Amino acid sequence: MSRAAPLTPSDPRELAGHRITGRLGDARPHAYPAEDPSGARVVIRLLPPGADPGRFLDAVEPLRGVPASGVAQVLGGGLHQDRPYIPTAETDGIALWYTRR
Structure with a gap:
């Protein structure tokens, strides 16, 4: 896992029981x-405001608990202040979800 930056004042401190x-x-x-x-x-991962919660949660539900090889296992999903979020298992390796060119 890459090093994490400190939280900003606008970042959540807790999400659905996760610190x-x-x-x-x-x-x-x-x-x-x-x-x-x-x-x-x-x-x-906390999606930006305006993301369609229903569509997101419908897409995430079939992925809960599916064993995965080479990708992070989806552990759930829900809403935080009307913003969809998805917790996944932590994996070591390069971050494929963020590449700056």
Whole structure:
């Protein structure tokens, strides 16, 4: 996992029982390393305001718990202040969701 930057005043500190521990880059959606209630490390992606929550949650639901090889396992999904979010298992390696050219 790459090093996380400190949280900004506008970043959440907690999301659905997950303790946010930092911020990963300036990517959209925002990505936050976090710990679930059991202490397991996860990454939470918080979509920008205006994302369609219903469409997002419908797309995420079939992915919950599907074993994955080479990608982060989807652990759930929900809403935070009308913004969709998705927690995934933390994986080591290069960040494929954010590449600046």
